[in-house]
Amino acid sequence: MAQKTSPLKTLFDELEETNGDDECKAWLNRAFDSKAELAVFVAGRREGGGTGKYVGFFKGSFNISFRFSFGDGRPDVIIRFPKPGHTATAYRDEKTVNEVQVMEYLRQNTDIPIPRVHSWGLLAESPQHLGPFIIMDYVNGTLLSTILKQPDQDGMVLSPNIDDTTLDKIYYQVAYYIVQLSQLSFASIGAISKDDASSAWHVTGRPLTYNMNELVTVAGYPDDQFPTAPFDRASDYLRSVANEHLIHLWTQRNLADDAEIAQERFIAHPETLQITAVLDFEFTNAMPAEFTYDPPWWLLLSGPEVWLERCAMDEFVTLYEPRMEQFLRALERVETEMALEVKQPGGRSLSTRMRDSWTTGRFWFDYAARKSFDVDTIYWAALHKDGAGIELLDDKARAEMEPFTQIKMEQLKAYEEECTARFSSGDVEDM
Template sequence: MFRRGSYNVNLVVENRETTKKALFRVPNRGYIPGEFAEKKVKGEVMTLKRLGDRTNISVPSVHCWGPAKEGPHKMTSFLVEEWMPGESLEGFLRNPQTSKEKLMYVFEQLARIMLELSCQEFNSIGSFSKDDKTGDWAVTGSVLIPEMIDTRAYFDIPIGHFKAMDQFKISTDYFKHYAEYLEELLETQVRSGCEGLENDGTTERQRNARRGYAKLIPEYAKDDSGPFVLYCSDLRPNNILFDPETMEITALIDLEFTNAMPAQFAYDLPWWLLCERPADVIIDHGMEEFLKRFNPRKEMFLEAMERVKERDPMALTEPRLSARMRYSYDGSKIFWWNRISESSRDFDTLYYEIFGNGE
């Protein structure tokens, strides 16, 4: 079985004698800049090992991996991991015929997963690895998020054009770096004559929005000095496998964009409960329609989280994750701040809708 996605090319291989399967993965060379290929593979390997060591979350085990010099024809980094059974959760969540009982059963499993992820703490922001000699885990590299890859694809701008993202000791510095990136991305688009940036006041409005974002950092950078928490920017239903017969989640996959991040990302409601980007729903149908669709799912997920907390010792910490999630969405604008802090593609739509008109 061969499958090409945006970030990876995947090949399922089977041992004819044992019938055991493995998944051979390499970065998609047509999409992933060469300087990020090895970092992306290493990030996924370290995430799989960390979750395998420290949690009960089902993830593929790593058979072997290596840099380009050890890969096929020495062309690219590679990863061979356990093949995991199951179907994408996306179809299940999108199906209007899915019963509330089945949805709640799956949501409780997702709640336990998010609870375990939120307990994986580090003392700085960045990519992490394990010291093979001591067995200790620590942040040892810079952050790698999908935005850094997608900038090249959506805007045809090499990510090397921007100031390199480093490790950070406080959340404020991370968001300041992102604010600088947003401003530089806009100015680069203006200089290159990107479509949609007309001389009708639109560009100045966008500049004002980015300045406004920078001014809001002191208000929205929470838990500034940590601890920082394991967070996967690309965790969404099509990267979650489940058994449609038993309704059991069988694995999380495609975890290469996992970092130690400001905890507010991990303490947030899943934006993907509708299997659609919030900004896309708002653009196509308006905020009222988004709230009409999202809020019932939000309440169900929080109910599932509440059920989990009653029987899971990890959920007894204060404040509880369910309370943090509710505050992020209902009691503040942190949910929306986190969305504009993950995707430049969604920035203008959500900033104007939630934080101001950019004027």
């Protein structure tokens, strides 16, 4: 692996991000003003009926959940809405349908602890047209991140003092769930749904991904350029992902601060892309099997791109590899215990495939393929060939680089002028 700290970090389009925040703020005000109506609505959709009492709310990156209790001995419930402005408005119904289907499928085909869904519906069915919703059991518990993170650090950083016995117990449970997930297969790549007549599960929709949502909400990506149907082959899907990165490269106006950075981004993109409850299944799809064969990226809590912005690759590897080995040992224990049930293609174990992914560098390729805003960081730190730059490009690509650089500088100038006009009053509030 190349031992180089990335010089690049893709920033969001501040105009798009502010527009989304403004839309979300206005919607949140409407949602909180509707708490009494929501209590009645939830009671009508919940087994047991009753009169709901508002308890509190939980706000995530893409959703907000309102908790209600009923005093009848049954679990409290939450009603969860995707937040417009943070979830692309055009995708909220699609995202909710996909998530409900995945939750039902996993409840039927695994013993992963999935909260019970009481009811769900689309925008048109919701109170005050607040948006598509899922009403499910509220599950008491502590977030794993709270247990694992270093308490005196901003952001998600795995505590270096975490007890190995605690971590082994957590890794074992997660490994058990991952092995189950690795056994599930579909003939296509995309969103799944159940046929009402046969009760069979199939891939029926395009793969709506986290990356697609981010591109639309904070990069100004033209959403009519996304796929509209499932994929029959992994190669077709990866080709689509490569095209997604390239369109992002050409369309986000503030993607490069100067001509040199624009050229570096141009070089990187084409080369890169040849326990009580498990929650948040949004943007979950049937995906290429090779993604399952990569070791988990979250073993240090924050993703590799966060670490590579603060340290060199060799420092990240020094931190990551011991935790990866600890996780793989837990996975091997699960595989041994489930030997009669676990059947991997080609007879190779999942733990062996994960080690191969890390050794060969496929881990980095697959991770970069799913991360439009971090593909440059990962490319220059992990995939770039030392000493090679423009010379990597063929004649056609070299000819395209100069007009590309000129276009990016023109886009940047127009973007900066709009930002100056928009934010000069200094009255923008933080979320």
